[in-house]
Amino acid sequence: MSAVNGSTTPGYVLLEDGTRFDGELRGAVDADGATGEVVFNTSMTGYQEAVTDPSYAGQIITFTYPLIGNYGVAKAAMESDRIHARGVIMREAKNGEHAADAEGGWVDWLRDCGALGIDGVDTRALVRHIREGRARVEAEPSMAGADLARTVTPGEPIELDGSGPHVVGIDTGIKLSIIRQLRERGCRVTLLPCTATAEEILDRDPDLVFLANGPGDPAALGYVVDSVREIVGKRPVVGICLGHQLLCRAVGVETFKLPFGHRGANHPVKDLETGRIEITSQNHGFAVQGPAGEPKIEGDEPVRWDTEFGAAELSHLNLYDRTVE
Numbered sequence: 001m002s003a004v005n006g007s008t009t010p011g012y013v014l015l016e017d018g019t020r021f022d023g024e025l026r027g028a029v030d031a032d033g034a035t036g037e038v039v040f041n042t043s044m045t046g047y048q049e050a051v052t053d054p055s056y057a058g059q060i061i062t063f064t065y066p067l068i069g070n071y072g073v074a075k076a077a078m079e080s081d082r083i084h085a086r087g088v089i090m091r092e093a094k095n096g097e098h099a100a101d102a103e104g105g106w107v108d109w110l111r112d113c114g115a116l117g118i119d120g121v122d123t124r125a126l127v128r129h130i131r132e133g134r135a136r137v138e139a140e141p142s143m144a145g146a147d148l149a150r151t152v153t154p155g156e157p158i159e160l161d162g163s164g165p166h167v168v169g170i171d172t173g174i175k176l177s178i179i180r181q182l183r184e185r186g187c188r189v190t191l192l193p194c195t196a197t198a199e200e201i202l203d204r205d206p207d208l209v210f211l212a213n214g215p216g217d218p219a220a221l222g223y224v225v226d227s228v229r230e231i232v233g234k235r236p237v238v239g240i241c242l243g244h245q246l247l248c249r250a251v252g253v254e255t256f257k258l259p260f261g262h263r264g265a266n267h268p269v270k271d272l273e274t275g276r277i278e279i280t281s282q283n284h285g286f287a288v289q290g291p292a293g294e295p296k297i298e299g300d301e302p303v304r305w306d307t308e309f310g311a312a313e314l315s316h317l318n319l320y321d322r323t324v325e
Contacts, residue, residue, distance in 0.1 A: 011118045013038070013060075013089060019129060023120035026093045027110025034087035034116045036060040037143045039285065040127045042264030047106070048077040051085040051115065054152040054173030055241060055283050057215035058143065060087040062123055062130070064264075069094040072102025073109045079175040083110075084152065084215070088117035089126065130260050143285060144257045148216030149173060149224070149242070153194040162188035168206035170194055170224060172242055173214030182210075195223065198230035208236045211243025218245035218255050218286055225249045232309055241284050251307040254289045258323070261285035268319040272300060277319065288324040296322040 011025040015038065040062040041050055047068050050061055068090045088110065097105030110117050149172035158171070160179070164186030171191040182189050190204050194214075201209060209231055211224075218225075221242075228250035231237055239247040245255045262282040269280045290297050291305045303314035316325040 013118065013121060013126065015129065021089075021121045021126050023089075023118040026090075026107050026117040026119055027088070028114045028116050029111075031114065031116045034060060036086035037285075038062060038089070038126070038130060039261055039263055040064055040123075040130055041283075042266060043281075044265070045071075046077075046265065047088075048073045048109075049079050049177075050283075051083045051088060052077075052079040052081075053175055053213075053283065054080050054084050055175075055213050055215050056085040057148045057152055057173065058146060059085055059215070060089060061085050062089040062121075062126055063091075064123055064127055066091040066123070067094060068092070068119075069096045069106030071099040072096035072104060073106055074101055074103045079177060080152075080173075083113045083115045084173075085115070088115065089121050089123065090117060090119040091121060091123045093117060093119040144217055145220050146216045147220035149194045149214050149221055152214060154191060155193065157193070158189075158191040160189040160191075162186050164188060165207035166190065166205065167208045167210050168192060168201055168204045169210040169212050170196060170201070170227070170243070172212050172221070172224065172246075174212035178212065178240070194221070196227065198227040201227060201231060202234065206235055208238065211237065211239030211246050213241035213243060213283070215242070217257070218242055218249055221246060242286075245284075245286055245288060248288045248312075251305075251309050251312060253305050253307065253312065254293065255286050256289055256295055258285055258287050258321075262287075262318065262320070262323075269325050270300070270317045270319055272302075272315055272317060278316075280325075290324065297324065298322065 009024055013021040037059045039059050042064045044065045093107055095105035095107045096102055152173040153171050167182055167187045167189050169191045172194045224246050262284055265281045267280045267282045269278050297303055297317055305312040318325045
């Protein structure tokens with residue numbers, strides 16, 4: 001994503017196959033450009049939450065909703081302390097600084113944060129292109145094999161008081177909203193760097209070990225998987241997003257890169273126990289393989305994996321592409 005020679009306003013998105021989408025730069029228009037995996041988010045709102053979500057590190061977000069920025073920005077919408085997305089692609093950008101709850105304008109905020117955006121892009125055509133499997137900006141390495149957790153993990157442990165159960169999180173890029181949810185339920189929360197060993201985690205005497213969301217390929221985080229494998233069976237362990245994939249790898253279930261990921265607020269997921277369909281908010285580019293290594297689960301019959309820790313059973317299935325959730 002770059003400026004056109006001789007101008008700081010016109011810009012373009014150039015994909016690895018040479019396809020180019022023209023538009024006008026927004027935000028930090030004097031930046032040297034941005035490279036990353038181009039992904040798309042189908043949510044109608046939540047643009048500030050998306051760009052500050054550490055799970056988007058290394059990625060350029062294409063928003064499919066045609067108008068982005070119409071209600072400005074506010075501190076309460078931050079999912080971390082900064083923007084992690086490398087760039088933003090929009091059909092039409094608005095500043096929205098005069099919206100009722102706005103504390104600033106969207107485009108102004110991108111500029112102040114040093115983040116590059118582009119609008120005037122035919123995002124419908126771009127998303128079709130991404131869905132065909134060409135999701136990288138020219139010269140950008142593949143997200144497969146990328147260990148990005150180290151770029152977003154805290155340097156030191158973080159202690160957050162609470163009177164309830166002690167939740168120890170392996171922080172591979174946890175969102176602030178998840179921390180708030182835990183604390184609203186009275187939990188005492190300790191966040192450890194993703195490089196923490198099993199011994200360091202267990203020394204905190206957790207009631208629950210929480211594996212957080214985050215960016216990159218779970219297969220590249222073997223050091224986290226090794227720590228989790230030592231903890232399973234000694235303490236309850238749960239995971240979300242990247243953390244769910246790491247937990248699966250820890251018990252011997254493989255993961256793979258999705259063709260274009262699940263990112264949006266309207267993903268239908270079937271609860272295989274109750275038969276209910278739930279509409280979920282998702283943001284992940286990798287998924288868990290079936291028992292025979294298959295990427296998709298055909299049919300609604302019980303699905304089980306045999307692991308060294310016992311049998312694991314599938315509980316939720318994505319109905320867009322029938323992948324494990």
